[in-house]
Amino acid sequence: MLERLKSRRFYPIVFLTIIVLVSVSLLLYINTFTSGIVEARNRARIQEILESIFPDLTGFEEEEDLIIVYEGDSIAGYTILASGNGYSGAINMLIGINPDYTIKDIAILSQTETPGLGSRITEKEFTDQFAGLAPDDILLSKDGGSIDAITGATISSRAVADAVREEMSRVVEMLSE
Amino acid sequence: MNDLFTIFVVMALVNNIVLAKFLGLCPFFGVSKKLSNAVSMGMAVTLVMLIASIATSVIYNYLLVPFNVEFMQIVLYILVIASLVQIVELIIKRTNINLYNSLGIYLPLITTNCAVLGVTLINSAGDYTILQSIASALGGGIGFTLVLIIMSGIREKLDVAETPPAMKGLPIAFITAALLALAFMGFNGLM
Amino acid sequence: MEEKTKKDSYGTRQGKGPIFWREMVKGLVISNPVFILTLGLCPVLAVTNSIDNALGMGAGVIFVLLCSNIIISAVRKAIPPLVRIPVFIVIIATFVTILSLVFEAYLPPLHASLGIYLSLIVVNCIILGRAEVFASRNNVLFSIADAIGIGLGFTIALIMIALFREILGTGSLAVFGFQLFSIPVLSEHPMTFFISPPGAFLVIGLLMGLFRWIGVIKGE
Numbered sequence: 001m002l003e004r005l006k007s008r009r010f011y012p013i014v015f016l017t018i019i020v021l022v023s024v025s026l027l028l029y030i031n032t033f034t035s036g037i038v039e040a041r042n043r044a045r046i047q048e049i050l051e052s053i054f055p056d057l058t059g060f061e062e063e064e065d066l067i068i069v070y071e072g073d074s075i076a077g078y079t080i081l082a083s084g085n086g087y088s089g090a091i092n093m094l095i096g097i098n099p100d101y102t103i104k105d106i107a108i109l110s111q112t113e114t115p116g117l118g119s120r121i122t123e124k125e126f127t128d129q130f131a132g133l134a135p136d137d138i139l140l141s142k143d144g145g146s147i148d149a150i151t152g153a154t155i156s157s158r159a160v161a162d163a164v165r166e167e168m169s170r171v172v173e174m175l176s177e
Numbered sequence: 178m179n180d181l182f183t184i185f186v187v188m189a190l191v192n193n194i195v196l197a198k199f200l201g202l203c204p205f206f207g208v209s210k211k212l213s214n215a216v217s218m219g220m221a222v223t224l225v226m227l228i229a230s231i232a233t234s235v236i237y238n239y240l241l242v243p244f245n246v247e248f249m250q251i252v253l254y255i256l257v258i259a260s261l262v263q264i265v266e267l268i269i270k271r272t273n274i275n276l277y278n279s280l281g282i283y284l285p286l287i288t289t290n291c292a293v294l295g296v297t298l299i300n301s302a303g304d305y306t307i308l309q310s311i312a313s314a315l316g317g318g319i320g321f322t323l324v325l326i327i328m329s330g331i332r333e334k335l336d337v338a339e340t341p342p343a344m345k346g347l348p349i350a351f352i353t354a355a356l357l358a359l360a361f362m363g364f365n366g367l368m
Numbered sequence: 369m370e371e372k373t374k375k376d377s378y379g380t381r382q383g384k385g386p387i388f389w390r391e392m393v394k395g396l397v398i399s400n401p402v403f404i405l406t407l408g409l410c411p412v413l414a415v416t417n418s419i420d421n422a423l424g425m426g427a428g429v430i431f432v433l434l435c436s437n438i439i440i441s442a443v444r445k446a447i448p449p450l451v452r453i454p455v456f457i458v459i460i461a462t463f464v465t466i467l468s469l470v471f472e473a474y475l476p477p478l479h480a481s482l483g484i485y486l487s488l489i490v491v492n493c494i495i496l497g498r499a500e501v502f503a504s505r506n507n508v509l510f511s512i513a514d515a516i517g518i519g520l521g522f523t524i525a526l527i528m529i530a531l532f533r534e535i536l537g538t539g540s541l542a543v544f545g546f547q548l549f550s551i552p553v554l555s556e557h558p559m560t561f562f563i564s565p566p567g568a569f570l571v572i573g574l575l576m577g578l579f580r581w582i583g584v585i586k587g588e
Contacts, residue, residue: 012448019455023252023462030466031248034473041476088192089302089483112302112483116560152365155187197565199413203493206409248469251487252461259454291410291488298484343581344573351573358566 046094049107050079053096066171069096077104080171084163086111087118087155095164101172103138106130106164111156118156126150126157130164135172138165181312184305188316191365194292195324196358198299200317201292205325206350210336215329217276219322221284223315225265226293229258230314233297234307247301254297262287292321327357411485411492412526413568419543422530424478426523428467428486433495433515435463437503441511444504456499457490464490494522532571537563 051057054069054076061068067079078097083090089112096104108122120126129147130138139145140161142154149157194200204218233254241247266284270277277284287293296317300310331353340349415421436459440447447455468486471479479486489495498518503511535541539555541548561567 012451015446015448016451016454016458019458020252020256023458024249026462027248027252027465027469028246030469031246034469037473038476083304085303085305087187089299090304110480112480115563155183199410199565199568200488202409202413248465251465251468251490252458255457255461255490256454259457291491294491295410295484295488298487302484341577344577348573348577348580351569351576355566355569355573358569362564362566 045109049094049109053077053079053094053105053107066174075099078171078175080167081109082163082167084159086113086121086159087153088112088114091121091156091159091163093160093163095167095171097168097171101134101175103130103133103164103168106160108160113153113156117150118153120150120153121156121160126160135165135168138168181308184309184312185316188296188299188313189320189323190361193320193324193361193364194296194317195321196354196361198295199291200295201290201321203286204290204292205321205328205354206347210329210332212326212329212333215325216322219318219325221265221269222287222290222292222321223318225258225261225287226296226318226321227311227314229254229261229293229297230300230310231307232257232261234300234305234310237301238307241301250298250301254294258293258297292317324357328354409572411488412529413565413572414485415482416526416529416533416568416571417537417563418481418534419527419530419541420478421481422526423523423543424471424475424482425485425489426519426526428471428482429489429492429494429522430516430519431467432460432463432489433498433519434512436460436495436499437511437515438508440499440503441506441508447504452504453496453500456496456504460495460499461490494518529568529571529575532575533562533567537561537567 050060050067050069054071056071057069057076058072059070061070065080069076069079077099080095080097081092082095083092085091091111091113092109094107094109096106098104106127108127111119111121113119113121133146137145138147138161140147140149140154140158142149143158143161145161147157147161188194192198195202195205201222204222233250236253236257237247237250241250241253262285265287266277269284296314297310299317300313303309303313305313328350332350335349335353344352411425415425436456439459440456464487467489468479471482471486498514502514506514531541535551536554536559538560539553539558540550562571
């Protein structure tokens with residue numbers, strides 16, 4: 001019976017289609033499990049990082065992609081996610097913003113830059129340079145600003161600075177309204 | 178690294194897809210004994226890479242991301258690439274039979290070539306727009322061709338040089354690649 | 369207990385006990401996928417910069433090889449020859465995606481450091497090669513043995529290369545955060561060359577030469 005079926009002209013296409021359908025269904029099924037775990041972990045991480053930027057936070061409120069951080073009844077600041085294209089992939093970061101619209105701190109959430117070079121953007125020595133800056137000042141010293149890039153990792157450093165500056169400009173403009 | 182020119186230069190030189198990202202090694206070590214073959218292979222790969230990058234970038238930006246099914250990229254991209262290679266193979270067969278014969282088995286092997294799939298995956302990982310993907314593919318393809326040409330020139334000389342028997346063929350080619358990769362690391366200073 | 373040994377066209381003996389041992393040795397030394405057959409090289413150079421990556425990739429390849437060999441072998445009589453390569457590819461791609469999803473959920477650091485090379489398992493010539501040459505022509509049991517043998521050979525080759533690169537390149541050896549040892553002078557001034565791309569080419573070139581040299585000596 002199988003031989004007769006195999007000799008029909010449509011059989012190869014049908015077989016391939018069935019295989020593809022089975023594959024897609026299987027993957028969708030597995031993804032429903034794994035994506036839940038990944039999302040839960042991301043949320044926990046963001047919570048952790050929020051607490052490291054605003055240690056005395058008592059609560060926060062999400063308004064679209066902006067997070068408003070509270071200490072008691074007053075606004076301690078804001079945080080927003082930003083991402084840029086580094087040397088070898090996307091760099092995801094969280095920007096902590098003071099009530100006066102300068103940067104409180106930034107945290108690198110994920111990066112796949114070169115170990116020992118670009119990956120050093122996660123070091124405090126680099127990220128601390130962003131504290132207190134207003135949007136227009138967020139530039140590498142090579143580009144006229146005050147942030148020293150990591151030696152040998154200009155692309156990674158610039159990617160962070162550019163992403164932070166763009167996101168900060170956008171958010172500050174939005175908040176000022 | 179968002180602007181098109183930087184993406185192009187990085188893919189071609191600074192982060193050369195063969196010598197720094199280790200993509201496309203099978204054709205790199207296999208085809209590269211004759212210069213003419215190297216050029217043809219390089220051009221074929223560049224063409225497939227370009228079309229594949231455009232197609233997969235459209236699929237990524239307009240299908241996978243909006244529906245939150247980015248994980249389907251492996252299955253979808255490889256099917257797209259496999260089909261593209263079939264089409265390119267048919268076109269080459271019709272227009273230039275000599276080229277078709279000289280490329281031989283290596284043409285369908287472009288499907289299982291890490292280079293093309295690798296570049297499309299790099300594009301998705303970086304969330305590239307369609308234009309950025311084009312720059313990336315061009316950089317990747319031209320970088321690949323460049324390295325293939327250099328390697329073929331060296332291997333022509335290697336074949337007649339005196340090498341220890343155990344090192345003849347692939348081992349010495351790898352050592353040569355090591356030196357080439359070392360040289361290309363100098364491009365880090367470009368940025 | 370004597371067993372009559374029948375051989376099929378691939379020189380593999382029919383029989384339960386001996387087959388596993390033989391297939392495994394075949395994958396480890398005689399047809400070691402990395403050093404002798406030189407298949408599937410792209411990920412090898414990329415992930416041997418650390419033992420963690422090497423082990424993770426090795427485990428991943430064994431998983432995909434095993435699953436795809438089993439499925440392809442199970443349905444081999446129904447696969448139409450015309451579309452067999454696309455069918456193999458879709459099956460392999462499905463298992464690679466499953467691997468990637470599982471790593472992303474349960475082993476995030478490994479998933480992050482393997483990056484695109486995890487996805488690139490799908491074009492690893494080894495897996496497609498075994499599907500075409502072995503799994504589509506042999507039954508499930510032999511296909512399992514073949515997958516384990518070749519997969520282990522691949523993993524051991526990865527570990528060998530990674531040992532050289534990590535020890536010389538960082539001066540110490542750490543497995544999943546657990547540091548095994550650290551060489552005094554070397555760890556302060558490691559030869560980072562070996563962690564970098566040229567180092568990968570060099571180590572593999574030399575090891576290949578070594579394997580062939582051993583083969584040459586054995587042949588005499």
